[in-house]
Amino acid sequence: MTEPTPVAAPRRASLAPAAPAHLSADMVARARDLIALYPEPRSALVPLCHLAQEQDGWLTPEAMVDIAGLVGVTPGEVLGTASFYDMLHTEPVGRYVVAVCTNIACLLGGAAELLEHAETSLGVGAGGTTTDGVITLEEAECLADCDRAPCVQVNHRYVGAQTPGSFDQLVADLRSGARDADIPSHGTLVRVRRTTGIEADPAAVAEERRVEAEARAAREAAADGGAS
């Protein structure tokens, strides 16, 4: 009789985050600059999702793994958070996301008819992407440009009130690249970079974080005590 071969314990995946593998070095550097602006790294989660969309056009699973490592959460937590927000696309979208607002002020200005025209002329329903992958059409909630109804945004840039005729011209201009200067491809949200880091006294900031950490530990201890 031979001794039974001991069954190897299942290998525990390392909890230490892997180095970013998908985001470019430039993006990772920008991500770290953003993280440094917040007392808690997780606060940078949404801004980092925007950065990932700037690189890829949408929020890829690979990018979410990198973001998780950068801010110290699991990839599942990144997805769970990102999926809450309309602007974070966890599926591919077109180069241009065209959002037609149909909320109350725009509805009164003919938005339902405009959306219907857009669906017909683009050949996709709201939420769909044209077969050439250029345009994703969305029915949007109020975009806060109600004096120019019906309001349309392309990649979150306002393009003013639209009629069916002007909408077709807009689409033609997008396809031809005529709007490239003022409308970057989807994912690029803010083209102005912050030029300063945190300037307040570093000692004060360190003290601030120490006090915060202590207070948090005390709260967690109190919560644990209450649970047991």
Next chain:
Amino acid sequence: MAVTDPPKIVTSRMGHDDSHTLERYLATGGYEGLRAALGRTPEAVAAEVDAASLLGRGGAGFPAGRKWSMLRKSPVTYLVVNGDESEPATFKDHLLVERDPHQLIEGVVIAAYALQVTRVFIFLRGEFALGLERVQAALNDAYAHGAVGRDIFGSGFSVDVVVHPGAGAYICGEETALLESLEGKRGFPRIKPPYFPAAIGLYGAPTVVNNVETMSNLPWIMTNGGAAFAALGGGRSTGTRLFALAGHVANPGVFELEMVKTTFDDLINAPVLGGGIPHGRGLKAFIPGGVSAPWFGPEQLDLPLGQDEVAEAGSMLGSGSVVVMDDHTCAVRAAWRITKFFSRESCGQCTPCREGSGWLERIMERIERGEGREEDLDLLMDACDNISPGVAWPPQQTTICVLGPSIPSSISSAITMFRDEFLVHIKEGGCPYE
């Protein structure tokens, strides 16, 4: 009532194409309010804002000075600016962040000094791509100018301001949801109590959350004094306020008006303001303060634009947006679209809101489509009652935040004011306006 000509407190630079630049800002008295504030004690600055009786401009109308005074003493406190403007037909903060970002930043630094906080987050709606760029560019210039950062204007006071982009969720305008979002989480409103982030806010630290327009008033108050501000308007509604006018008017837009002195009739019909309803049509109804507000009809046109005055009449001034519907508007369709909005934007935490909004939206949609049933009107009101018992105003609360109890307003308004229209939809099997 009349359209008064008050000083332009927050829109003084809107006539300039370069209103967003530091050059224009400095040439028009920019950062003078901050210099005045830094020359006084933080307590004196807070007292000045108290004297102005500045009501928060986000929607709830809570006195800003009182909010500040509630900030719990703690080694770490934060100021967060709510620029997540998403209330339908509200587009005033959009104007302020794009057209006068330095005014916002100056107000923010004044508030930070009064509160003695060292870190401010300006949470801007993600869809404001240009606004985000303008505020970031202005902030970069303000740092270089010495108006933000370390030892501001040689005063010894230091504060960092960070622009934080949202990512598209109406609920993040609710201040505790905004804080959750700023912590990198889903925008779920927090359970109350505590009712105010001034007790437990960002990362659990005491936090003041103020609206963009509230902050934008501070430079003028510092330069001209709280008493001068309080001399404008009337009653509890002091100063001027931005009103966003949309829908069926000849001249929609954002107007800075003296509170209380101006009426809804002035706003909608005065030639220098809304310019009346086009195409020779009449007024059917208007929504006085965001889509959570009960609707008004022509009989309420003479009401003054004041917080308490509108509340006493059974609605709210809310976010300062006014939506005008002419007499060719289908009330069912309008109320359905508003309900659809709430259904899409419910965060899903609380059953009455999550389930109720979907029920209501589907029933409203089938009535509008012509497939409604006679009993649907009672069913609608019953579902409304389950979300907010009594369907009264102000609404009873059954949920963590006020989104849920806001849903019934448009439906109950439409049914109360235009019951016949619902019946025509049901009996004739279609929308009579199509």
